[in-house]
Amino acid sequence: MATNKVTHIATVINIFRDTVTVSVESSEACGGCASRSACSLGVQSNTRNILITTPEAQSYSVGEQVKVATRTQMGLMAVVLSYAVPALVLVVVLAVVIALGASEAVAALLSLTSVAIYYGALWLCRDFLAKKVSFTIEKL
Numbered sequence: 001m002a003t004n005k006v007t008h009i010a011t012v013i014n015i016f017r018d019t020v021t022v023s024v025e026s027s028e029a030c031g032g033c034a035s036r037s038a039c040s041l042g043v044q045s046n047t048r049n050i051l052i053t054t055p056e057a058q059s060y061s062v063g064e065q066v067k068v069a070t071r072t073q074m075g076l077m078a079v080v081l082s083y084a085v086p087a088l089v090l091v092v093v094l095a096v097v098i099a100l101g102a103s104e105a106v107a108a109l110l111s112l113t114s115v116a117i118y119y120g121a122l123w124l125c126r127d128f129l130a131k132k133v134s135f136t137i138e139k140l
Helices: 028-032 072-099 104-124 126-132
Strands: 005-016 019-025 047-053 065-071 136-139
Touching (some): 019 065, 072 104
Antiparallel strands (some): 005 019, 019 047
């Protein structure tokens, strides 16, 4: 039976008001996880810091081992927004500009520019997207 959550063991590294910062170390299990590229725990570094907002923040202590979790749909959303949509934008703009009769160089330049604009818009929406991606924390 498939689970709809991705969980990791983490260490509390900072507590401030209603926010707990945890450090998550990637494990060998990340290699087989379908959401590995989305959460980036096993991609380029061995540790990643995550900020988790919780009303029980003061009940945790620095150095404590905790379990953090997020829904697998969050990983899918991250993959779609960061890889699938830009690839689609690139191909569609390239095809439309070439169909309109522009040279391949102009079409390539406009395609790359459109992807840069997409990533800029994604960056501008980062606060909104951060509210959509949520982590939960619980004591072990």
